[in-house]
Amino acid sequence: MTAWYLQILWTHIGCVIASGTLFFTRGCMMLAGWPAANHIALRRISVLIDVLLLAAAITLTTIIHQYPFVQAWLTVKVVLLVVYIVLGVFALRRGRTRAARAVYFGAALAVFLFIVTVARTHNPLGAFANL
Secondary structure (H helix, E strand, O other): OHHHHHHHHHHHHHHHHHHHHHHHHHHHHHHOOOHHHHOHHHHHHHHHHHHHHHHHHHHHHHHHOOOEOOEHHHHHHHHHHHHHHHHHHHHHHHOOOHHHHHHHHHHHHHHHHHHHHHHHHOOOOHHHOOO
């Protein structure tokens, strides 16, 4: 499986980019008042991307022998992923007002970007590691 490390890593990175781009696009559509933001096709594509993303992530952890709840940076990623998912649900579906959804959307994007910095630095402080 180690022979496939780079392909799996690039699949994971591609899925991160696709997932973030789709979430950003759907969030902008929601803020613009377009009902297509929650169209069944977009939701299913999102699920497909996220399943591939998770499968690649689990495969990578086994290849590099670093696991959540053992390495701090992976623990932070997993915890923030749960926060991101909850914020995303409120941003796209559960928020009561457009203003509330906008706040959830902004918070979800901030968490997403912080997760990326944690992944890039392999440090639980992410972008704040060098401060």
